[in-house]
Amino acid sequence: MTDLTGDTPPPETTAAPKRAGHGLGANLLGWLQAAPLTVILAGFLVAPIIMIVIVSFWGATEFSIYPAFQFDNYEFLFGSPVTYRVFLATFKYALITWALTLSIGFTVAYFLAFHVRSQTMQIALFLLCTIPFWTSNIIRMISWIPFLGRNGIANQTLQDWGLIDAPLEWLLYSDFSVILAFVHLYTLFMVVPIFNTMMRIDKSLLEAARDNGASGLQTLRHVILPLTKPGIMIGTIFVVTLVMGDFITVRFMSGSQKANVGRLISNDIALLQYPSAAATAVVLLATVLIIIAVLLRFVNIRKEL
């Protein structure tokens, strides 16, 4: 579909000579207009990444780092079974969080977009979703701790109701609490893009589906879902990159008992092992980029924006 609309060469060829006519002036203007962004990106994105890559080949002592070109850091990284375990744990967090945020996010967005009729109400409810985000990330996360603790509200309530005899230990400082916090923190990143694309679906398409005898479920599967894909994909990129790069949520919610790649990096930094941290960061960056590249094969986001 994209290719058909994208491959319309005629206007392009006629425009080219015209541009050439304006000569260097127009070209220069174009370069100048792009310059500020280029400078900012080069200075604050490209240069730091290059620096990280360079440092990842350096060596480190107790208290200093020295320039070198050695593969020690990578050798240790790929040679340690911990690395694989930790990457696996990171994927696990990302996958489970993604599945949960997607199902919750999609449902919420669907409700807002198709069940709430008045636009005022839609906006009001949408704003309601964002209210928790007025507080800091850390606060939202830490407030789970007293709630889920051994003598926390959740356990006491369940015991009062007679559902359990002894407090549930796995509620806090476990994979459960980590994923719960992730879902809580990041579901909105799913809701927003999905809601946005759903709002742009032409309502007459739904009517057409209904007129042609499609059931509600069929409409959802064959009309709404395909048309919301870009939104889902944007949400997915948000959630996956956030979870993959996180370290503080894992540290607090697991009581430092679990590790993901971010924690590996933060531990290294805390212990002044910058080159080793840089090497891990490079591998993580490459992993996330590959994931995003794969995701983008499924949906052409730019078409939809």
Next chain:
Amino acid sequence: MSKMRYSRRTILKGGAAAAAATALPAPMIWAQEIKDITLRQFGTGVSNLNDVAQKVKEDLGFTLEMTALDSDSVTQRAATQPDSFDIADIEYWICKKVWPTGNLQAMDVSKIANYDKIVGIFKDGKLTPDSEIAQGTAPHTVGFIPEPGATTFADEQTNWMTLIPTIYNADTLGIRPDLIGRPINTWAELLNPEFKGKASILDISSIGIMDMAMVCEAMGEITYGDKGNMTREEIDATFAIFTEAKRAGQFRAFWKTFDESVNLMASGEVVIQSMWSPAITAVKSRGIPCVYQPLKEGYRSWGGGIGLSSSLSGMELDAAYEYINWYLSGWVGGYLMRQGYYSAVPETSKDYMSENEWGYWFEGKEATDVITSPTGDTLAQAGEVRDGGSFEERMGSVACWNAVMDENQYMVRKWNEFIAA
């Protein structure tokens, strides 16, 4: 005497006035110049107290900016950002790590008024002439350098001190006696399956490894040559025991900051864990029973001191010396001792504590009246005795000092694996 004291006015007033001036409290003399001085101090939360900064402003006139960080961040900053601080309040094992970077400058002992009164632990390593020196990075081993600018440590006392000792303490396990209900007397109890899912250890590798070693040794599993400087085999064996315990669900959580340890204990998530003295105080002040349990194997001890940034010079350097002398003159010592720490010069602190407080905190006597913290919370009732007893009893049974070992990098990697296990 510092040159700041010879301000224009004192010189004009002549020799007699100058002599008198040295006897008067310093701020009166150099108030004008000193007001503009700001010293930036950073260190761990234990001694970076805003009350101290306020008192400095009152007594000495200059501004002290405090930044509190965790031990790892402190090391990192001292090693990598020498221009971001004037005074580093660090532990002795951090000093061992940071000193070779050249970011700190040695102090002239002759400018320290109370040097002679500093406890022996920081000078020749001995509390009393016949006491034995514990394992680990004992403060006196990294306390002196042979000459200014040296990056190696001296074997004996010299005129150049790396850190001026400020506070120190003997650490042990904290327990919730009400939830355990039986006596605890050995480090080995940390891994007792009875406390499955209710134990914790601190997630700061250089300190955590020492607690681990105390436990493994108490269990009779490993005999260490020197707990403060383990071999790779010893490190591997230690982590093997703890990894097994972790996988079996022994630990509820690991903590990294002071308040995390307080919350774990106060909420009952954990009933036995490595802990720091003021954390016990904090739990107790909430009305929750908590004991800093003396154990038969002895204490794991630590000491902190103030180091000067190598970039300090001139007026600021003089102000820093004033600050150090003030620090050792008693007020801070009294303040910290009423929280359960010890001052490097206990006798000067005595003047700033009541007889009851001195008896309770230092001499291990029964409290004759209610003991309160510097902030006014009740910590002990009349008749209670401090956990572990007197200064000599506690500091006399130190089994090892916090340390940084030769195989530190290897240990750190193993620590990372342990956390991820």
